[in-house]
Amino acid sequence: MSRYNAKTVEAKWQAVWAEQRSFEVEANLTLPKYYVLEMFPYPSGRIHIGHVRNYTMGDVVARYKKAQGFNVLHPMGWDAFGLPAENAARDKGVHPADWTYANIAHMRDELKAMGLSLDWSKEIATCHPGYYGHQQKLFLDFFEKGLVYRKESWVNWDPVDMTVLANEQVIDGKGWRSGAVVEKRKLDQWMFRISDYSEDLLDSLEKLDRWPDRVRLMQQNWIGRSQGARISFEIIGEDKPLEIYTTRPDTLFGASFMAVSADHPLTQRLAKDNPAIKDFVAECHRMGTSEEAIEKAEKKGVDTGLEVAHPFIPGKTLPVYVANFVLMDYGTGAIFGCPAHDQRDLDFARKYGLEVTPVVAPDNADPEIGDTAYTGPGKIINSDFLNGMEVEAAKAEIIRRLEEMGKGTAKINYRLRDWGLSRQRYWGCPIPMIHCVKCGTMPEREENLPVKLPDDVTFDKPGNPLDHHPTWKHVKCPGCGGDATRETDTMDTFVDSSWYFARFCSPRADQPVEREKVDYWLPVDQYIGGIEHAILHLLYSRFYSRAMKVTGWSDIDEPFAGLFTQGMVTHETYRSEKGEWLLPEEVGHNDAGDLVELISGKPVTIGGIEKMSKSKKNVVDPGAIIDKFGADAARWYVLSDSPPDRDMEWTDAGATGAWRFVQRLHRFILEHIEAACPVHAPEPEEFPEAAKNLRKSAHKTVAKVTENIENLHFNNAIARIYEFMNALGDFKSDGTEGAKWALREGMEIIVNLVAPMMPHLAEELWQMLGHDTILVETRWPQAIKALTVEDKVTMAVQVKGKLRATIEVALDEQAKIVEEIALAQKSVQNAIGENTIRKIIVVPNRIVNVVI
């Protein structure tokens, strides 16, 4: 018998779909639309299992929705700007564009081999001027509406390579290539005013009811709305007060010091003639720019010698410190320290011998403070007029008093900062601005868009190639026509991915988007991607859709109506003797069974199981899997083994099981087609008992699989299909018309249910079943309700919560009768023994619990 040949069959159906343009769609107001989108990939060179998982999930949804009669938009593109292309240019001497387009070509072939229902006619790449030119247009529109501005902000500076480093390029405070200690440096940078939308971005999370709760929670915490107070402290001997922000004004009587940021104007002024402060500020600037680095550093400070007056305790003064844990970007860049009720303040106070006065007493607990600050609720003590109040009441009262005195006010603060989009790199979208000595910073004229990247660049010098290009930046000012220079910074690649979903609606339009198209297709109905994008990418995209509304490009606030965050695909990490990351295929076992580097035979260290990432090289090439077992088996495997929202560790064993199922289903249809009735035969009047049961099983499966796919529980859908396959295998036909008909029905149903996951095999089987239509144009099966309900149920009988028997009763049987049957069981009687029955709980159709 011929075995199923995945390779030829898959190629055959891919050709058919391409020829029939099965997945190319146009906006059509007479049809209900459904927009399925998976996060587009970075063209790193080859697809990895994470992509296979992500795109298979999206494909199942897309094919399922199409079978449900929706007009489905399912596009694909490339997040093609970014650092790795420049690294390749430096390391291998390849031009970033050549490297990127070669990678795209290879990965496109790989994706096509997966048989995804993508509309390839809508493919876009963000590094193409046809894309980024429109991004520049959007930037200019945003600039005109005041959504973009320029501000000095901090970057990681490598003093040896004379270049700006990304956070991931800073390892233990040192540059990854030079090894030099990284400094913070201030540069003029372009910013988006995302913080203007803090409140809206926060409040609108409520409406995103098809987003995972955890993502909404993460965004909520990220935006970080806090209700607090601004308080001004009089600095002794100074005219201007010190403004602070606090979320705990109720602890003001426990204040023992003030702390200001190293970047606070007061600090900068004092540093001029105080070497100790100057040195300390310099030390702070040697810390990285990441919040993690700042939080993990030892809490340190330096006394400025200044003192402030306590607003409520006459004669009491507090010393002012410059401290490394106070952020200039948050609040006012200055705080009061209340060590008893804030851990950082406590660490700091212990280090510098500052006083620790508890002012909140937890109920029935000793307010003695050791090494742990008390941050819980309680009653206020040691605080004059606040004594005896609960924390919340005390906050309100002290703000009222401060307002009376004109020394403070209630203030809502957000943690969310404006989005710095400037990057000092070549391989990104040029910022279309021009600096003129006379006119200042001017937007480029629209007719000059796109501002294209120059091709002739070199990466042999440190710094930004655009900056040392001989001619590119020298232009005439669009205002006065005089000599001027182009902005040489390019945009953060998050900008590219903040509107690509809108561009897909009209990917070849000569403006960023066409209104009718985005009005029809947006928002994305189901967006699928990694949880690692839970905050930044999704938040930036939400901001972008608001900004595009302000500039008239669309009318939606929220770009993604439904979001699904798939778990990451993880894999062990490997390092060579020298500490370099190694790909799994570079690693193997030697004769002695030790893990070694295959080329050199040198030992390999196994690291943790971590998210697959380019930088750690712990990636698996799925090409080999597809080559060996076919795309259908690979798709089936990534869906079957783990719940889609959880992390999945790649193992080779699972793929074999999927492959076996492909064979089993194919063989079953092949061997049983003769035993089934002809295609489109009319339904007979009578069914033998076994056929009735098969039909019940089939229709229950349809109902469950439909529900599972709706909820994206693909692993459960597959388990149900396996169960039905087992039922089909167990079916004994008696040769009657009813049996033949039920067998065909079962076979057709399983082929339909399997189709979104294994589309090639399903098409092939559909044809074998005698159909001359193709499955991608076939409607999803409907479960017959009457066949999905049973008239009998099995109920569990517990005595004192322990299972003692199971009983079979009629569906929705009266509680009294159920009790009788339950108590009649011998094992139940044994368990009850001499005890008296106190109560019997009957949960209909589920369980009986006899309480003794």
Next chain:
RNA sequence: GCCCCUGUGGCGGAAUUGGUAGACGCGACAGACUCAAAAUCUGUUGUCCUUAGGGCGUGCCUGUUCGAGUCAGGCCAGGGGCACCA
């Protein structure tokens, strides 16, 4: 450090959302077919008590409940994000 998530057999996981823990798959073991292997098929497979029948069992500890994998509180372990990786 801060925020979020996860923890169930040898393994991936299921559990009608508080109601029979371990569906389905992988692996393993035994058998059938075969000269043999592969493939396929059948059966067994949480654990302990030699069996009948029971005991124990969802990271750990406490609690709520007739009943807890599921809810609450406290721990432990692993993972993700922390604003210039994408």
